[in-house]
Amino acid sequence: MDVAVDLPTAQRRAMCALAGREMRRVLSLWTQTLLPPALSGVVFLAVFGGALGDRLDVGGVDYLRFILPGLLVMTVAGQAFANNSTSLFQAKNEGYIEDVLSSPLRPWQLLIGYMSGGLLRGWLAALALGLLAWPFAGGMERPAVTVAALLITGVIFAVLGVITGMWADTFDQHSFVANVLITPLALVAGVFYAVNRLAEPWQTLTYFDPIFYLVDVTRYGYVGVQETAGWAALTVAVIAAAGLFAVAVALLERGWRLKP
Amino acid sequence: MTNDQERTHAALWAAGVHKTYAEGTRALRGLSLHVPAGCFFGLLGPNGSGKSTLIGMISGLVRASAGDVFVFGHDVVAQAPQARLQVGVAPQDVHLDRFLTTREVLVYHGRYFGMARTQSTRRADELLASFDLTDKAHVKPNRLSGGMRRRLLIARALVHRPRLLILDEPTAGVDLQLRRELWSYVRSLHREHDTTVLLTTHYLEEAEELCERVGFIRDGRLLDEGSVPELIRRHGGGDLEAAYTEAMR
Numbered sequence: 001m002d003v004a005v006d007l008p009t010a011q012r013r014a015m016c017a018l019a020g021r022e023m024r025r026v027l028s029l030w031t032q033t034l035l036p037p038a039l040s041g042v043v044f045l046a047v048f049g050g051a052l053g054d055r056l057d058v059g060g061v062d063y064l065r066f067i068l069p070g071l072l073v074m075t076v077a078g079q080a081f082a083n084n085s086t087s088l089f090q091a092k093n094e095g096y097i098e099d100v101l102s103s104p105l106r107p108w109q110l111l112i113g114y115m116s117g118g119l120l121r122g123w124l125a126a127l128a129l130g131l132l133a134w135p136f137a138g139g140m141e142r143p144a145v146t147v148a149a150l151l152i153t154g155v156i157f158a159v160l161g162v163i164t165g166m167w168a169d170t171f172d173q174h175s176f177v178a179n180v181l182i183t184p185l186a187l188v189a190g191v192f193y194a195v196n197r198l199a200e201p202w203q204t205l206t207y208f209d210p211i212f213y214l215v216d217v218t219r220y221g222y223v224g225v226q227e228t229a230g231w232a233a234l235t236v237a238v239i240a241a242a243g244l245f246a247v248a249v250a251l252l253e254r255g256w257r258l259k260p
Numbered sequence: 261m262t263n264d265q266e267r268t269h270a271a272l273w274a275a276g277v278h279k280t281y282a283e284g285t286r287a288l289r290g291l292s293l294h295v296p297a298g299c300f301f302g303l304l305g306p307n308g309s310g311k312s313t314l315i316g317m318i319s320g321l322v323r324a325s326a327g328d329v330f331v332f333g334h335d336v337v338a339q340a341p342q343a344r345l346q347v348g349v350a351p352q353d354v355h356l357d358r359f360l361t362t363r364e365v366l367v368y369h370g371r372y373f374g375m376a377r378t379q380s381t382r383r384a385d386e387l388l389a390s391f392d393l394t395d396k397a398h399v400k401p402n403r404l405s406g407g408m409r410r411r412l413l414i415a416r417a418l419v420h421r422p423r424l425l426i427l428d429e430p431t432a433g434v435d436l437q438l439r440r441e442l443w444s445y446v447r448s449l450h451r452e453h454d455t456t457v458l459l460t461t462h463y464l465e466e467a468e469e470l471c472e473r474v475g476f477i478r479d480g481r482l483l484d485e486g487s488v489p490e491l492i493r494r495h496g497g498g499d500l501e502a503a504y505t506e507a508m509r
Contacts, residue, residue: 259321
């Protein structure tokens with residue numbers, strides 16, 4: 001190398017470079033990556049919160065305020081996932097992933113590098129939505145809980161996006177996970193209604209939806225209302241994030257669907 | 261020299277390497293190859309003989325089914341990061357990041373290999389000038405001609421000043437003038453910086469002109485290896501092409 005550096009320094013620089021490349025991609029394509037999710041969230045708020053809100057009872061909470069935390073979770077989850085699955089799928093499909101696979105990056109560093117873009121996209125889109133909604137929905141009851149829940153949501157779905165990008169060989173496979181798993185699970189996770197008002201078996205079935213817990217704990221932070229034990233849900237989410245991270249690192253270590 | 265010493269001193273040391281792909285293709289069948297440090301080494305063989313598979317293993321893109329590969333004493337599996345820092349590869353197929361400009365392709369590559377941003381940028385500008393690509397610095401690679409993309413791939417492989425430069429058919433589809441220019445550049449790099457070069461090519465005159473040692477590979481095995489005069493002497497014929505043809509029979 002030009003100037004001799006120790007391996008950890010070289011690897012840290014490489015990870016920062018990959019993270020920088022991923023984040024730059026998000027910012028340079030902001031009309032595709034940041035604007036649409038923020039606008040979609042605002043439209044949901046306007047339609048459900050503004051037009052229908054007066055007719056819906058969610059336990060005495062203002063309806064617009066009730067649905068905002070769920071929309072923030074949907075935004076972070078959807079954008080973190082979509083960004084990373086697309087970026088990795090493109091890099092793999094077009095072959096330029098070889099540039100980083102042949103670099104001295106360790107698997108966990110490769111994962112963090114690729115996650116960075118999705119995390120930035122999810123959190124920035126949610127921040128934009130939150131700021132736009134703030135004058136109408138009001139502030140957070142427990143900001144630390146809300147922020148923690150959205151951070152964990154970002155990590156979980158950023159990792160899932162990387163795994164999906166590694167797995168997908170075709171654009172159909174790539175879209176399948178988002179369209180058939182994530183979007184439906186998000187829509188039935190109690191974003192727009194109070195789950196404890198559902199009839200059986202729908203109420204029990206909702207408890208099997210992992211996104212429900214992320215919505216619930218975020219709502220607890222934002223509104224102060226919860227349907228489950230909020231801290232337990234957050235703890236499980238942290239464990240899930242750590243578990244998924246470990247799985248993704250193991251897959252990258254093996255070169256799963258990346259190296260013949 | 262013992263095996264351990266050989267492994268440490270060789271730029272590339274591969275022993276008993278096998279590779280069977282998932283669909284059943286046996287690309288390498290016990291290949292063993294030693295490339296001394298500082299050598300300009302040519303690896304010649306027909307399509308499908310295993311050259312690109314071996315290169316993929318050296319650069320960490322292909323997993324070996326069995327056998328050992330060391331780069332300057334570093335195991336490419338157990339010490340992958342250390343081994344990869346020593347290697348620069350200009351691949352046969354052109355895969356360039358379409359979100360980056362020509363200059364950024366080089367700068368990011370340097371940073372992926374541990375260079376600081378300022379060092380990498382300076383080095384990128386040097387290489388753009390050396391490969392006559394300065395006026396294309398801010399153009400996306402998909403707007404470059406085939407010859408320019410080929411030059412960019414070689415420049416990219418050189419950004420982090422690798423000790424082992426691997427050129428996988430670098431002059432395929434390149435016109436004669438550019439081919440001569442590339443030869444001249446790679447030769448001076450080899451002489452002035454003592455860079456070990458592993459070249460695969462189908463142009464035998466290229467190997468004869470450039471390489472100090474040549475290996476013949478077929479069906480995933482090394483058939484023979486030596487200097488060009490040694491190979492001609494052992495296989496007959498008046499030049500490398502005749503010796504190669506004879507060895508492949």
